[in-house]
Amino acid sequence: xxxxxxxxxxxxxxxxxxxxxxxxxxxxxxxxxxxxxxxxxxxxxxxxxxxxxxxxxxxxxxxxxxxxxxxxxxxxxxxxxxxxxxxxxxxxxxxxxxxxxxxxxxxxxxxxxxxxxxxxxxxxxxxxxxxxxxxxxxxxxxxxxxxxxxxxxxxxxxxxxxxxxxxxxxxxxxxxxxxxxxxxxxxxxxxxxxxxxxxxxxxxxxxxxxxxxxxxxxxxxxxxxxxxxxxxxxxxxxxxxxxxxxxxxxxxxxxxxxxxxxxxxxxxxxxxxxxxxxxxxxxxxxx
Amino acid sequence: xxxxxxxxxxxxxxxxxxxxxxxxxxxxxxxxxxxxxxxxxxxxxxxxxxxxxxxxxxxxxxxxxxxxxxxxxxxxxxxxxxxxxxxxxxxxxxxxxxxxxxxxxxxxxxxxxxxxxxxxxxxxxxxxxxxxxxxxxxxxxxxxxxxxxxxxxxxxxxxxxxxxxxxxxxxxxxxxxxxxxxxxxxxxxxxxxxxxxxxxxxxxxxxxxxxxxxxxxxxxxxxxxxxxxxxxxxxxxxxxxxxxxxxxxxxxxxxxxxxxxxxxxxxxxxxxxxxxxxxxxxxxxxx
Numbered sequence: 235x236x237x238x239x240x241x242x243x244x245x246x247x248x249x250x251x252x253x254x255x256x257x258x259x260x261x262x263x264x265x266x267x268x269x270x271x272x273x274x275x276x277x278x279x280x281x282x283x284x285x286x287x288x289x290x291x292x293x294x295x296x297x298x299x300x301x302x303x304x305x306x307x308x309x310x311x312x313x314x315x316x317x318x319x320x321x322x323x324x325x326x327x328x329x330x331x332x333x334x335x336x337x338x339x340x341x342x343x344x345x346x347x348x349x350x351x352x353x354x355x356x357x358x359x360x361x362x363x364x365x366x367x368x369x370x371x372x373x374x375x376x377x378x379x380x381x382x383x384x385x386x387x388x389x390x391x392x393x394x395x396x397x398x399x400x401x402x403x404x405x406x407x408x409x410x411x412x413x414x415x416x417x418x419x420x421x422x423x424x425x426x427x428x429x430x431x432x433x434x435x436x437x438x439x440x441x442x443x444x445x446x447x448x449x450x451x452x453x454x455x456x457x458x459x460x461x462x463x464x465x466x467x468x469x470x471x472x473x474x475x476x477x478x479x480x481x482x483x484x485x486x487x488x489x490x491x492x493x494x495x496x497x498x499x500x501x502x503x504x505x506x507x508x509x510x511x512x513x514x515x516x517x518x519x520x521x
Numbered sequence: 522x523x524x525x526x527x528x529x530x531x532x533x534x535x536x537x538x539x540x541x542x543x544x545x546x547x548x549x550x551x552x553x554x555x556x557x558x559x560x561x562x563x564x565x566x567x568x569x570x571x572x573x574x575x576x577x578x579x580x581x582x583x584x585x586x587x588x589x590x591x592x593x594x595x596x597x598x599x600x601x602x603x604x605x606x607x608x609x610x611x612x613x614x615x616x617x618x619x620x621x622x623x624x625x626x627x628x629x630x631x632x633x634x635x636x637x638x639x640x641x642x643x644x645x646x647x648x649x650x651x652x653x654x655x656x657x658x659x660x661x662x663x664x665x666x667x668x669x670x671x672x673x674x675x676x677x678x679x680x681x682x683x684x685x686x687x688x689x690x691x692x693x694x695x696x697x698x699x700x701x702x703x704x705x706x707x708x709x710x711x712x713x714x715x716x717x718x719x720x721x722x723x724x725x726x727x728x729x730x731x732x733x734x735x736x737x738x739x740x741x742x743x744x745x746x747x748x749x750x751x752x753x754x755x756x757x758x759x760x761x762x763x764x765x766x767x768x769x770x771x772x773x774x775x776x777x778x779x780x781x782x783x784x785x786x787x788x789x790x791x792x793x794x795x796x797x798x799x800x801x802x803x804x805x806x807x808x
Contacts, residue, residue: 344760347744356762358717391678393717394744394760404719430645430680432691457634457681459749473631473681475643 246272246300248495255506272298300491302329307342308368310349336384347395386422402437422449442486470520533559533587535782542793559585587778589616594629595655597636623671634682673709689724709736729773757807
């Protein structure tokens with residue numbers, strides 16, 4: 235198991251973690267100041283400063299990238315189908331321009347939530363078919379751009395409105411069907427979304443064997459969780475056995491960055507420096 | 522598929538659905554008045570009127586039972602271990618006295634939440650071992666009492682604090698290990714807890730083949746869900762494909778009652794008669 239105690243040389247901060255405290259340029263500057271190795275930026279934050287300027291600022295600060303957030307939201311009907319395709323291709327182009335190692339894919343849930351305006355449906359099986367078809371189409375484009383896609387299973391409580399890919403095994407099944415033996419389609423393992431899964435450890439091992447582990451995200455699960463979207467915990471404040479999960483991921487061959495991604499009204503209310511310093515400290519001591 | 526449109530002859534109402542509007546005797550009287558076939562009472566409601574009086578009132582009203590809520594909450598440490606055993610044996614005895622067809626088992630999560638005062642832990646794998654050991658011990662007692670146990674997988678958002686049995690496949694695996702080829706340990710399928718599962722339909726079919734489908738619970742999943750505990754939807758108000766799920770359960774051989782179980786601050790604020798009338802109407806039209 236890698237020794238994280240000496241400093242944040244493997245730590246990436248997902249920029250949503252401090253998105254309410256400042257814009258992308260401030261986040262970049264602050265992360266660099268805290269010695270954090272990398273960030274994973276969101277499209278809206280990049281767009282707000284411009285793609286080229288964002289890329290230059292990241293480079294100037296000496297930061298790496300652990301991913302680009304996010305593509306996906308595949309289920310759609312009518313005129314929204316074309317928007318899904320175009321939107322996701324642009325995401326791949328932007329990730330390539332920034333030199334990101336992968337595009338994080340959040341699958342989307344039922345079409346009326348994934349792409350508002352689509353025909354409402356209760357057919358989650360059908361939504362999953364749309365997701366797989368959408369990934370298949372995007373994958374052809376991403377392969378040409380040499381841009382790996384990291385499909386991130388989301389917690390089942392988001393199945394309706396955010397992502398109908400809800401277990402690591404399900405994501406790996408999709409990857410095996412669309413990218414048999416390949417490495418163009420991998421998975422992002424986020425402790426928040428996967429810690430509860432009875433098949434977690436066997437699925438992590440399977441992901442490692444298939445060389446599909448391309449991103450690892452940490453935060454924590456709080457009890458009680460007061461808000462389904464924005465009450466994720468800082469690493470160490472919840473019930474996730476973080477050491478055991480990292481051990482499993484590293485045993486499976488993962489050698490990449492460790493990305494802190496915390497959506498939290500509490501942490502958004504704190505000064506950016508305090509949040510980043512806490513991420514570094516927890517990364518060193520409990521991750 | 523059974524025709525429900527003619528009236529609530531297969532409808533059971535879980536008494537928690539109207540627990541804030543009245544005591545058990547009022548609920549019994551109201552359910553009978555609405556032509557509802559059965560109830561599934563909770564231990565605390567039964568205790569409040571006394572076991573014998575509760576049983577007599579159910580009989581006098583001509584109501585059946587679809588289950589008894591609830592046993593389980595197995596993970597525990599220290600002196601709480603014995604309490605788990607005694608508490609669950611009493612639950613079996615009460616269910617037998619009432620003539621209930623099964624005891625619903627909610628597994629419990631980490632020990633500090635399942636049995637407060639237990640040593641805190643982040644070891645969900647260990648909690649699952651405690652659950653399986655606890656069910657094994659209770660099963661011996663329940664077999665002697667001829668009382669089937671219905672293990673209910675709960676939604677993964679409850680994995681930490683309510684139940685670390687979170688998929689139907691996981692529940693069936695436990696049943697196969699502890700009750701191979703038997704019918705002493707079955708499963709309760711609740712649409713709220715299971716609708717998101719990518720393996721749902723194959724697991725329902727498997728449960729049917731093993732003759733383990735002994736309870737079927739309905740409500741709905743609302744988008745957004747504003748509260749993780751008490752914002753379940755009335756059947757038809759959410760995104761669950763209720764017809765498809767019932768079709769699957771009946772195709773798998775289920776011939777039992779259909780139990781409406783709705784934990785909802787909204788429905789608890791409505792008059793009991795309105796809630797029950799709505800349950801009957803939705804049962805007839807959308808379940």
